[in-house]
Amino acid sequence: MKLHYYPGCTLKEKTTNLDESTYAAMKMLGYELVEPENWTCCGAEFPLNEEKIVGLAAPARILRQVEMEGGDKVVTACAFCFNVLKQTHIALLNDPLKQKRINAYLKDDIRIDPVTKERTTDFPEYRGDVQVLHLLEFIQKEIGYEKVRSLIRRDLGNLRAAPYYGCRLLRPKGETGIDEPDDPSIFEEFLESIGIGVVDFPFKQECCGSYLSVSLPDAASEVSYRILRSAKLNGADMVVLSCPLCYYNLDRRQDRIREKFLEFTGMPVLFFTQILAWALGVEAEILGLDQHFFDPRPVLGITDKAEVAS
Amino acid sequence: MRTILKLGKQEHRFIDRISELSGENVYSCYQCGRCSAGCPMAFEMDILPNQLIRLVQLGEEEALIASKTLFICASCFTCQSRCPKGINIANVAEAIRYLAEPKGKDHFGPDEVPAELADELP
Numbered sequence: 001m002k003l004h005y006y007p008g009c010t011l012k013e014k015t016t017n018l019d020e021s022t023y024a025a026m027k028m029l030g031y032e033l034v035e036p037e038n039w040t041c042c043g044a045e046f047p048l049n050e051e052k053i054v055g056l057a058a059p060a061r062i063l064r065q066v067e068m069e070g071g072d073k074v075v076t077a078c079a080f081c082f083n084v085l086k087q088t089h090i091a092l093l094n095d096p097l098k099q100k101r102i103n104a105y106l107k108d109d110i111r112i113d114p115v116t117k118e119r120t121t122d123f124p125e126y127r128g129d130v131q132v133l134h135l136l137e138f139i140q141k142e143i144g145y146e147k148v149r150s151l152i153r154r155d156l157g158n159l160r161a162a163p164y165y166g167c168r169l170l171r172p173k174g175e176t177g178i179d180e181p182d183d184p185s186i187f188e189e190f191l192e193s194i195g196i197g198v199v200d201f202p203f204k205q206e207c208c209g210s211y212l213s214v215s216l217p218d219a220a221s222e223v224s225y226r227i228l229r230s231a232k233l234n235g236a237d238m239v240v241l242s243c244p245l246c247y248y249n250l251d252r253r254q255d256r257i258r259e260k261f262l263e264f265t266g267m268p269v270l271f272f273t274q275i276l277a278w279a280l281g282v283e284a285e286i287l288g289l290d291q292h293f294f295d296p297r298p299v300l301g302i303t304d305k306a307e308v309a310s
Numbered sequence: 311m312r313t314i315l316k317l318g319k320q321e322h323r324f325i326d327r328i329s330e331l332s333g334e335n336v337y338s339c340y341q342c343g344r345c346s347a348g349c350p351m352a353f354e355m356d357i358l359p360n361q362l363i364r365l366v367q368l369g370e371e372e373a374l375i376a377s378k379t380l381f382i383c384a385s386c387f388t389c390q391s392r393c394p395k396g397i398n399i400a401n402v403a404e405a406i407r408y409l410a411e412p413k414g415k416d417h418f419g420p421d422e423v424p425a426e427l428a429d430e431l432p
Binding site: 010014015045048049050051080167170171172173181182205206207209210211212213214215216219222223244245247248252 | 385
């Protein structure tokens with residue numbers, strides 16, 4: 001079955017393991033992912049300022065492209081892209097004036113084909129009919145946990161994973177989140193469906209420090225470490241997440257966390273699609289497990305020899 | 311002795327501008343403190359989130375623009391999800407940053423990201 005999928009820039013450049021594992025997992029679940037033609041960056045951050053309305057144009061253009069291609073929904077695996085697209089969708093739906101102003105930009109679009117130099121104008125308006133879903137939501141609502149359970153090829157029952165939501169899947173509170181911001185359970189349900197043990201820990205929806213890891217690295221290390229330590233204290237073998245920035249702070253920056261907190265011995269951090277694809281029997285080589293700072297292969301029982309699906 | 315707080319034109323203009331930019335009703339805050347209790351970055355802040363809203367209510371533009379808090383808020387929206395009055399404090403902080411920028415107060419530009427981080431940073 002074909003399904004519109006918006007990857008976002010980071011997944012093509014820096015966290016290709018999230019993109020590739022999403023493709024691999026969805027193929028096993030029977031979906032062919034289609035990227036909207038000529039997609040651009042979503043803007044990465046939904047404008048918090050009511051007057052910076054132009055920030056809605058890029059995400060609205062992506063949604064319009066899905067609409068033009070006949071799609072009624074688009075899924076994302078990146079928590080940031082999900083948040084921007086979903087908030088844009090809601091903002092335009094609830095505010096006719098905003099929709100009118102954004103459509104004034106979109107109507108004037110000109111696309112020049114880089115090869116043929118052919119100019120395309122007369123773009124339609126965005127009607128607001130595209131549903132934005134995070135992949136965790138899509139699995140819950142459209143695929144169903146029963147089906148996922150029936151397709152599991154590897155037994156992960158001896159492992160315990162801590163689901164880390166972070167900010168962008170849950171907040172701002174209201175229509176945006178994929179679950180209740182203060183008491184979410186969708187990630188836990190997902191992990192149960194792939195047969196891995198689930199660890200509940202109090203820091204699962206706490207901020208990882210976001211871009212403070214650049215401007216205030218010490219403060220960011222501290223909040224990142226709180227999360228990893230809490231997961232470890234509650235018996236997790238790994239932290240599972242969906243956001244490339246959380247992945248950066250919790251995995252790639254473990255070097256800095258170790259310098260600051262000498263007792264920290266490290267913790268594997270995986271994207272939810274990597275663990276899903278692994279459970280579904282995808283070979284380890286295409287999951288980008290070698291890109292992690294803390295190598296997750298030993299905990300998954302992957303040695304140098306090619307792993308055979310059990 | 312009684313202390314009477316009276317806001318002038320300038321203060322009112324500032325509060326109105328913050329309301330316009332953020333889309334939030336800052337007057338509805340009654341200082342319960344749930345925002346500051348839940349804020350993951352509060353340990354680094356000089357003005358706590360509830361104090362930030364109180365200073366907006368008082369029209370204290372200068373104190374707000376001088377505060378470190380503006381650039382410590384990571385916009386994680388934990389305060390927004392806990393606020394019983396539904397105020398989105400991250401939006402209010404962004405509105406103050408927006409007003410601070412023309413006054414020469416900015417914090418961090420993309421050109422200041424260390425090259426070794428830029429390769430990996432999402």
